[in-house]
Amino acid sequence: MVLVGGDSGQGLLDDVQILDFNKLTWSTTKVAPKAFFTPSSLPSKVPPCKGHSLVSWGKKILLIGGKSNPTCERVSVWAFDIETECWSCVEAKGDIPVARSGHSVTRSGSVLILFGGEDVKGRKLNDLHMFDLKSFMWLPLHYTGTGPSARSNHVAALYDDKTLIIFGGAAKSRILNDLYSLDFETMVWSRLKTRGFHPSPRAGCCGVLCGTKWYITGGGSRKKRYAETLVFDVLKVEWSVSATASSSSVTTNKGFSLVLIQHKEKSFLVAFGGSKKEPSNQVEVFMIEQSKQSMCLRSAPEKCSLPVDNCSKIVSPSCPIDSIAKQNLKSALEQNGSSRKSLSESSMDQNPASGNISLRKQFHHEECSLQMKMQKELEEDRNREWNDNSLQSNAPAQKTKPVDSMLEMAATKGIMNADHDSPFSFDYENIRDYQKQANLNASLEDDAIPLQEIDEKTGSSTGPANVCELYEAKLAATLRKNSSLEGQLSAALASREAMEKYLSTVIKSRQEMEKKLADSMKEIDLLKEKLASAELAQEEANSLSNIVHSDNVRLEHDVAFLKAVLDDTQKELHSTRGVLAGERARAFQLQVEVFHLKQRLQSLENRAPTPRKPFNV
Structure with a gap:
C-alpha cells in the first residue's frame, strides 16, 4: 500500500510511505526526481498536497490534482515508479482542467476519468474530463441527460469499464446521498432508483469496487460521522449494510484512505489515517467473505427411486425381455402341471433391476397364499379322515392308510418344494402318480374296499379323488391368474417399447443440443474475435480522435x-x-x-x- 502526502495537522506533506503486507512493516522512500522524464519547464519535485487522487497504473502510481502549496492553475499529473522510487511530472497537452481538490479519478485501461471537485476559489465543479496515458492528452467529455450537480469529496467507481457511478458528496450548501451513472457507450447520465437500505447523506466517504459489490464506508456531515459500511450491488441496484464499526474506528475519521488488497487469495479493505481531534496513523483491516456460487448441470439418476407399484410401469432398457420368455409363457399356459414353474423361470430369471420385478413379487405372493390354503385343506382332510377312521373298524382304517402314506411320501419326496430364489411350486403329475400307487396298494391289501368312500351322513366323497378335484379347481384359478399376469406382462412390454422410443428421441435431442452448443461456442469465439477487433478499432479511433x-x-x-x-x-x-x-x-x-x-x-x-x-x- 502506497501512501503519498496528506495533512499532518502542522502542514502539508510530500513524503511517500509504503506498507508491506508480507512483513507488516512501513518503509519511507528517498524520492529523487527523474531528470530525463521531467522537462526543464516543469517542476522537478512533488509539492506538498492534500485532497489529491492516487491511481495505480502498472508499476507506477499516478498522482492527479489536489490542493498544493504553492497553488497551481491547472491540474498536474505526477508518476511515481515503485521500482526506481522516482517521481516524474507528466507533460500534459490538450484542454487541461483547472486545478482542484476533492475530485474523483477512475481508470479504464489507459484512460483516466476525472469528475467534479473544488477549485482554488472554493467553487464546486461537475465537469467531466478524460486523460489519455499514451498521448498525455486531456480531453473534455460531452454528454447528454441530467448529470450530477456540482460537488466535491464524493466517491466514484467504474464498473466493467463501461459505467461510471457517482455517489454522495458535498454541494455548495448541503450534503448529498444521490446516485448517478454514466453509460460510456451512449454518454447519457441517469439517476438510479435503488432498493433496500436507504443511505443517509454523507461526504468524505471512501469506496472500493470488488467484483459487482461497491463497498462504501465512513463519511458524514459537519455534525455527525457514520460508522457503517454500505454495500451497493451494481447488478441488483440494491443497498445493504455489511458491518458497523465502533466509534473509535479509523473509518469514523475525516480524510482517511481506503484501498482494496488481494493477499493470498483473500480480499481485504485496508483503512488508514484521517483525523478526529488529532491526526491518526492507525491501520484497520476489514476482510471480505467471498461466497462462491457455482452452477453445474446435474445428470439424471441412473437408478429409479420410485415405489414398487410405480416401477411396474417402467422397463429398464438395459435388460430387455426377449422372445424366449414369451415362448416360455405360452408353453406354460398350455401345460397344466408346469405352467407356474415356467412362468416363474421366464419372468424371474431376469435382472431384478428391470420392470418385471413387480410381476415376480405378485406371482410369489399368490403362490405362497395358494400353497398355504392347500396345506390347510390337506390338514383338514387328514383330520377328518382320522376322525372317521377312529369311529370305524380296523378294516376301513387300513383302507384309508394309502391316502396318508401318499401324503407322507409327497411331503418327504418334495412334491411341495420351496426355493429361496423362486416362489413355491407344485408338481401335479407326481401327485397323480402317488394317488395311483396308493390306490394300487390299497387294492392289493383289501380288494373289497375301494379307495373312494362316500360319507353316509353327508353324502360327499372323502377319498383322494376329491382332493384331486380340489387341486384341479385351484389349478384353473391359477391359470386364470396367469392369463391376467400375461396381460400385465404384455402391457409392461408395450411400456418398455414406448420408453425405448422416448429414449431414442431424447438421445436425438441431446445430439441436436450438443450440435447447437458447438455452433454457439463457435459463434462465441467469432464474437470474441470481433470484440477484440472492435477494441483495437476503438483504440485506433481514440488515438485518431486525440x-x-x-x-x-x-x-x-x-x-x-x-x-x-x-x-x-x-x-x-x-x-x-x-x-x-x-x-x-x-x-x-x-x-x-x-x-x-x-x-x-x-x-x-x-x-x-x-x-x-x-x-x-
Missing part, C-alpha cells in the same frame, strides 16, 4: 494568431486611410491656394503696362 483534437487545438491557436494579425492589419489600414484622407484634404487645399494665386497673378498682369512672361506653377 490526434484530431491536437490538430484542432493547434489550428485554433493558428486561427487565433491570424485573427490577431488581421486585427492589427485592419487597424493599420484604418490609420492609413485616415492619413490618406488628410493628405487628400491637404492637396485640395493646395489646389485652392494655387487657384487663388493664379487669379492674383492675372490681376497683376492686367494692371502692369508691359506684359510679362507667364509664371508656371
